[in-house]
Amino acid sequence: MNHNKPNHILSCTDLAVGYKDKTVLSDLTLGFAPGQFVSLLGPNGAGKTTLLRTFSRHLKPIAGAIKVMGRPIGEITAMDLARYMAVVLTEKISPPLFSVFEFVALGRYPHTDFLGQMDQADHRAVEKALAAVNAGNLVHRSFSDLSDGERQKALVARALAQEPQLLLLDEPTLHLDLKHRMEVMSILRNLCHSHGITVVASLHDVDVAAKVSDRVALIKDGGVSAWGMPETVLSGPVVADLYDFNDARFSSRLGGIEFRGTGSKGRIFVLAGAGTGALVYRMLIKRGFAVSTGILCSNDVDYYVARCLGADCMTQTSMTWVNSETLAEAGKKLDACELVIDCGFDNGHGPISQGNQKLLEMALKKGKRVMSLRSNGIEKTDPDLPATDGPIICRDAAELLEAIDHRAWVHHEQKQTFNPSPTAA
Numbered sequence: 001m002n003h004n005k006p007n008h009i010l011s012c013t014d015l016a017v018g019y020k021d022k023t024v025l026s027d028l029t030l031g032f033a034p035g036q037f038v039s040l041l042g043p044n045g046a047g048k049t050t051l052l053r054t055f056s057r058h059l060k061p062i063a064g065a066i067k068v069m070g071r072p073i074g075e076i077t078a079m080d081l082a083r084y085m086a087v088v089l090t091e092k093i094s095p096p097l098f099s100v101f102e103f104v105a106l107g108r109y110p111h112t113d114f115l116g117q118m119d120q121a122d123h124r125a126v127e128k129a130l131a132a133v134n135a136g137n138l139v140h141r142s143f144s145d146l147s148d149g150e151r152q153k154a155l156v157a158r159a160l161a162q163e164p165q166l167l168l169l170d171e172p173t174l175h176l177d178l179k180h181r182m183e184v185m186s187i188l189r190n191l192c193h194s195h196g197i198t199v200v201a202s203l204h205d206v207d208v209a210a211k212v213s214d215r216v217a218l219i220k221d222g223g224v225s226a227w228g229m230p231e232t233v234l235s236g237p238v239v240a241d242l243y244d245f246n247d248a249r250f251s252s253r254l255g256g257i258e259f260r261g262t263g264s265k266g267r268i269f270v271l272a273g274a275g276t277g278a279l280v281y282r283m284l285i286k287r288g289f290a291v292s293t294g295i296l297c298s299n300d301v302d303y304y305v306a307r308c309l310g311a312d313c314m315t316q317t318s319m320t321w322v323n324s325e326t327l328a329e330a331g332k333k334l335d336a337c338e339l340v341i342d343c344g345f346d347n348g349h350g351p352i353s354q355g356n357q358k359l360l361e362m363a364l365k366k367g368k369r370v371m372s373l374r375s376n377g378i379e380k381t382d383p384d385l386p387a388t389d390g391p392i393i394c395r396d397a398a399e400l401l402e403a404i405d406h407r408a409w410v411h412h413e414q415k416q417t418f419n420p421s422p423t424a425a
């Protein structure tokens with residue numbers, strides 16, 4: 001291998017990692033390319049920290065080989081390794097009486113002389129590192145007075161002051177609020193893109209990892225169960241299996257996790273489409289209802305949300321008309337529901353819209369209780385539809401929710417508008 005231009009900044013072959021009497025992970029063969037953001041994902045205790053500590057030479061491998069810049073890690077001097085690789089682990093450190101500048105300057109040790117004297121270039125490197133993590137304003141602050149988010153930025157700045165080509169981080173967003181989590185993640189991603197640094201980080205937010213990572217390694221049951229681009233590796237079933245959960249589902253298309261419910265409060269049929277249903281599905285499932293929905297186009301965002309939430313979902317491709325069998329099947333599903341919610345889908349001329357309009361009118365004809373978010377009322381195309389079968393019109397999701405909470409459809413007869421209480425949100 002050419003040592004000047006390695007394909008991989010860090011690689012391992014047949015690696016086994018762990019402790020004296022315990023092998024935690026084995027048979028690991030991985031390679032991390034320059035400028036890649038690599039996330040290590042897996043449940044608590046899977047071995048992410050152990051792997052990072054082995055990569056950073058805090059732990060000896062049990063078996064196999066690790067190479068940094070194409071060189072066996074054991075042959076690299078501590079000073080050279082510090083020039084290639086910087087590490088941010090989770091240990092809480094409280095250096096007494098250091099300013100943030102002094103703390104970050106500790107990262108210059110591979111570059112200063114043997115007395116640790118800093119020259120102008122070192123000062124500039126510290127300032128650059130602080131600027132890279134948006135922490136220039138902290139330079140004169142005492143390190144021990146920093147908040148968790150500020151401290152994390154200072155830790156990353158210290159690592160950057162080493163001017164490494166590889167940055168290893170253990171749970172870099174631990175204890176951080178949403179703003180700082182997003183800030184730290186975008187700083188790390190920018191380091192990959194703008195500075196060509198390879199970042200290898202253990203993460204717990206699978207949705208964030210899916211969005212920032214070039215590669216993910218899924219770690220479970222003593223090994224890497226999957227490795228590759230998040231777009232190909234992270235599917236709903238794979239993520240559910242990784243973390244052993246049944247009551248939630250990850251969707252790579254939606255880029256997040258949907259929480260499933262018990263469905264114990266009864267079943268509601270939701271007429272939706274083109275994104276009108278997503279919020280309503282979540283609202284109902286959160287409140288313990290089971291949802292049947294349709295008819296949805298197979299590339300509709302409502303379809304992805306509904307499936308992810310575990311709703312009973314009728315679908316078909318957009319180019320086809322809704323045939324009588326499908327309508328009859330949807331009608332049976334309507335019959336099994338105690339309430340129908342019309343989310344105000346576009347009832348224009350599209351084949352699915354027209355099918356859903358028929359379904360809505362079928363619900364009214366059958367005397368089903370219908371709540372509608374269509375503020376102008378439901379336009380009836382069927383002249384046979386009795387005028388008295390009016391739906392409860394709700395102006396927004398809050399009114400809909402209040403009507404559902406009060407089970408307004410049980411008492412409602414022919415009112416056209418649901419009147420919320422004055423306290424309604």
Ligand SMILES: Nc1ncnc2c1ncn2[C@@H]1O[C@H](COP(=O)(O)OP(=O)(O)OP(=O)(O)O)[C@@H](O)[C@H]1O
Pocket residue numbers: 019022024042043044045046047048049050051202
């Ligand atoms: N010093 C140690 N000696 C022996 N076993 C250890 C030691 N440190 C960790 N372990 C064990 O090694 C296994 C892997 O732990 P590790 O901390 O690497 O997991 P992790 O994936 O980082 O977990 P988490 O997400 O909870 O941080 C666990 O079973 C843990 O109890």
